[in-house]
Amino acid sequence: MFARHDLVWLTHRGWDRVRAGAPQEARSALDAWRDAGWPAVVRRAETALAASEVAIGFAMPPREEDGGKLRLACRVELSDVKRRTRALPLVGALDAVPEEWRDALARLEQEAAGAGLGLAVYGSVALEALTGQHYVRPESDIDLLLRPLSRAQLMAGLDLLNAHAASLPLDGEVVFPDGRAVAWKELRAAFESAPGTRVLAKALERVALVKPEELITTLEDGACLN
Incomplete structure (x- = not known):
């Protein structure tokens, strides 16, 4: 729930x-x-x-x-x-970020929506949007949640976040359908690492090191990868 x-x-x-x-x-x-x-x-x-x-x-x-x-x-x-x-949709937080981030973050949101990817936000940006209080500092990250339903969405989302991280302080997690979440940067790095690399997966009740393949099997087309 x-x-x-x-x-x-x-x-x-x-x-x-x-x-x-x-x-x-x-x-x-x-x-x-x-x-x-x-x-x-x-x-x-x-x-x-x-x-x-x-x-x-x-x-x-x-x-x-x-x-x-x-x-x-x-x-x-x-x-x-x-x-x-659920966590605040990114589109609902665009007015809460510093002006120097706003256009680039709006482009990210639009590109994600165009690809069928819904992004949510948590952390300081979400709290500032929800409360109107001053949370975002120059050193703050933009913590995003990507919730892919398929491998194609996962890879498209990772590529999109990585591309925009060149101009925005992006951080955050990929949340899989079973609720486990992995830092998107860690997951992307694992795909480029040697087979057997494990990532830290956080669920509501526990934290564990798992292979990315285990998480991918929870996606709609994950069972078709082998």
Whole structure:
């Protein structure tokens, strides 16, 4: 049901639970977040997380004095979630990026859409778009999610991201149909490496080193590769 980087909006009871478990010094920031109607972000499940729970997190804007971020990790009951969406589509975040990135990122989004590829965004760019707060710094990356359904989409998406990475600070993950995700740069490098190279695959409940071929079999045409 849930995936890493999903956005969730909490019920009143959910907010009460989050607030009760938060450090005293973080509660005013959480109250402001709640009152603004902003979502939490689904993160990787913790050890011993109950089947009735989901792990979520909040990342507050960087502090002006030192750039540090207040990050809060918590868990809530599934019944505490009143709405869920997947990660923010890239097209919904274009106005949130610095002007010097905007045209190039819009071209990437248009080319991806033209190829039938939907890109989503997470991290600082998504949070700035969702909250209007100042998250994006000159050193920030643009964290993208590519969700291919076929090998052709996967390879086209990797080529597209690599081409645009020459002019944009692109980072992010390829998310396979079974929910496992791999850094797109790592996956692309693995395809160019010796057979047997493994990549770090992150799922909601665990992290493991796997061969790219194992991930490709989850795609629509993956079973036809051998």
